[in-house]
Amino acid sequence: MSIGQTHGVVLVGVDGVLVNVEVDLADGVVGTAIVGLADRGINEAKDRVRSALVNSGQRWPAKRVTISLSPAWIPKVGAVTDLAIALAMLVADGVIPGSCIENTVVLGELGLDGQVRQVRGVLPAVLAAHRAGIKRVMVPIDNCVEASLVTDVEVIGVSTLAHACAILTDQQRPPTVHPVPTGPREFARRGDLTEVVGQQLGKRALEVAAAGGHHLFFHGPPGAGKTMLAERLPSIMPALSAQAALEITAIRSLVEDLDPNSPLVSHPPFEAPHHTMTLAAMVGGGSGRPQPGAISRAHHGVLFLDEAPEFARSVLDSLREPLESGFVRVARSGFVAQFPARFQLVMAANPCPCGVFDQRALGCTCTPTQRRRYAQRISGPLLDRIDLVVQTHSVDRFSMLGQGQAGMSSAQVAERVQRAADRMLQRFAENALPFSSNATIPGSALRGKGPLAVSLDALKWLRSQSGASSSRGLDKVLRISWTLADLAGVDRPGVVHVQEALSLRDEGGRTAA
C-alpha cells in the first residue's frame, strides 16, 4: 500500500473547507480515477498533472491510481487542486517524504510544463486554512503576497512543480515574501469632489451619507450630475479598517486576478451595475461555484444604481434583506454559500421614463400614468431603508461660469467625515450601543430618553412641522440630525441640525407613487 496525502481548500462562498487530497497507487489494471464530487476542471487535472510531472523530470507510475478528494459532499471546482494532487502523487510514489508536507495547505494550478500558475480565491482559502489551524501554505509565487495578508501563516511561494519539490526536500530555500506595503491611505480614486460644479446640496448629502452610513437617493433630470456625485462617494468615506480591507480583498480575489505585488484593496469599492442586470448578478450565484454578486463586490463600499426604476422589480427587492442583515446567502443543492454584503446604497432616478420631463416638458412623450408607474417601480419597503432623498437640478449658470464658491476637495471633506465617524463610533462605544452607524439606529432609541435622544427643542420644532408627520419619516430625520451633529462636532443634535436634516429629505419634487 502506498498512499500520499496533502491538503487543499475548496471555497464555499467566501468561506473555505479544508479538503484531503489522497493518492493511492495500487496494483491492478493501469488507469486513473478521481473520486469525490469533482467537476470537469478537476477531472481534467489528471491529464495536466501527468504532463506536469513527466515534464518536471518525474514519472507517472504505471499503476492503478486513485485520487480522492474528501469530504466528498462538497462539489469541487476548478484547477486549484492540481499542485496538491501532484505532490500527493509524489508522496505516494516515495519521491518526497510525507512528513515534509504535513500540516500544509497546497494551492495552485499546473501548466503542462510544470509551471505553477496564479489562481483566484487564495486569500479566502488561506483565511479558511488559518481558521482550521493550518500554519503553512504553499501557493503560486504570484499569489504569495496575497496569501501573506493573513498573519501567523508561513507562506511558501513556488514557481514550478520542481521548485516545490526542491523546497519541500530542503534542497532550496523558499523565496522571501516581501511584506505588504501598508502605507498611507490610497487616493487612487475616481475623481475628486472639486470637479463637481455647483450641486452644493448634492455634495452635502454625500458628506452626510459617508459620515453616518446613510443610504441615498438622487432625483433629477439626466445630466444634472447624479452619477458624477455618486462616483465620488468612495473618495470621502472613512478609512477602511484592516479587517474590512481584508474582507474586500477576499471577495475581489474570487472574481479577478489581484495585482501580485500589492493585492490588498485598501479603498472602498464602487459598483455601478447596469439596469439590465439579472438577479444572480446582483446577489451572487451562477453555475458551479457561486460567484459573489454586485452587492458583495460593493461590500464596505458603494452600490450605485443609476436609473434605479429601470431595474427589474425582483432585482431591486432582492436588496432588502442584505440591506438589513449585511450578508447574502446563495443556496445550492447540498450547500449554502454566504457572501458578506454590507454596502452603502446610492440610487438615482430621472423624473420620467424618457428623462426630459422638465418645466417646458416639450420633448417629453410620457403620459401621467407612465410617470406614476415609473415612480412606483421602487417599492415602499426599499424606500423605507433610504434616509437621504435629494433633488438635483441641472447645473445653474452661476456655478457653470465659475463664479460660485470653489468647492472643497475630497481630501478635505474626507477629513471631516473621518472626524464625524470617529465621534459616532466613540459615542456608541461609550454607551455600549450595538450599532455600527447612525443609519442603523432603530427608531425606538431615537425617540426615547436614552443617550440617543435629540434635544427637546429640536423635537418640539420638528413636531410643529406639518411635513414631518409620519413616525418613520421622523426617525429618518432624527438619524440624519445625529450625523449632522457629528459633522458639526456637537454632543447632541439641536434645532439647526433637525432643520437641515429636513432639507436632506426633500421628497417634494418627486412624483408621488
Added chain:
Amino acid sequence: MKSFNELTARVLLSMVASVGDAQLHDQLKLKSATQIVRELLTSQSTLQRKSTYLKRLPQDPLREVHDALAITDGVGARVVTPSDPLWPSALNDLGPTAPYCLWMRGPLELAHQDSGCRIAIVGARAATHYGVHVAGELAAELVAMDCVVVSGGAFGIDAAAHHGALAADGGTVAVMAHGIDQIYPAGNATLLQRVMETGVAVSELPPGIRPTRQGFLARNRLIAALSAGTVVVEAALRSGSASTVTRAGELGREVMAVPGPVTSAMSVGTHALLRDGATLVTCAEHILEALSPIQLSI
C-alpha cells in the same frame, strides 16, 4: 304597457342624448321629458339629432331603463332630476349643458346650502409629493372651515384632496366620468368606497358606462359647476385641469391656483393660470377670502 314618467324619461335621455343639445334643452323648458321621449319613440320628434338618438335607442327602452334603475338601487344609489328637491341647483347654471339627471351614491346632500360651501381641488394625476401634500392639507383645512371638497376621484391631486377631507372627518364629493356602479381607477377603490360612506359620488352617466376621454372632459364641467371655486394644485403644461378651470371661469366660479417651485414641471400649468389672472392661494383662508358673496351662495 307601462309608460314613461319624468324620472324614467330623463334616465332614457341620459342614455341616448348628447351632452349639451341646446334644442333638447329648449324643448325641456316647454314640454315634459315624458312627452319628448314619447315623441321620439313614435317618430314625431322635431329634434334635429333624433336619428342619432334613435340609433342609440335600446331594443326595449323601458326595460333597459328599469334595469338601470335596478342596478342603481342595487349599489345603494339614487337618481335625481331637476324637479327633485335633492337636485343641486348649482348645476342649473350650466344651461344647455346641464345633465338630464344625476346619479348620487352616498349620504351627503348637495341640494341645501347648509351642507357647506363646495370647493373643487383638482390637478395632475402624476403629482409630486409636494402637490399631494398641499392638496391634502388644503382639503383638511377647508373641511375644518365647514366646506365640502369636490374632486374627480383620480390618482394624484384628486385622491389627495379626497383623502385630506376624509382625514379631517369632512364632506367630500367625487364626480365620476363613468356609471355610478363602476369603480375607477381600481387603485382608488378603497378611497372611493370611503367617499361613498360619508360623502357622495355623483355621475350624469347611467350604470354600466365605462370611462372615456370625452367622458372625462364632460365630467370636468360638473366639477366646475358644483363648486363655488376651483383650486388647481399641480398641473403640467398640458393638463385636464385646464378644461375644468375654463368651465369654472365661464360659469362665474372663482379660479384659483397654488404656486410651486418654478423648476418643477408639475407647476408649469398652475403658474400659467396665475399669469392669466387666477387667484394665488396657499391656504384655506386665501380660498374663502377669494370668493365673492354670490359665489359663496352657490
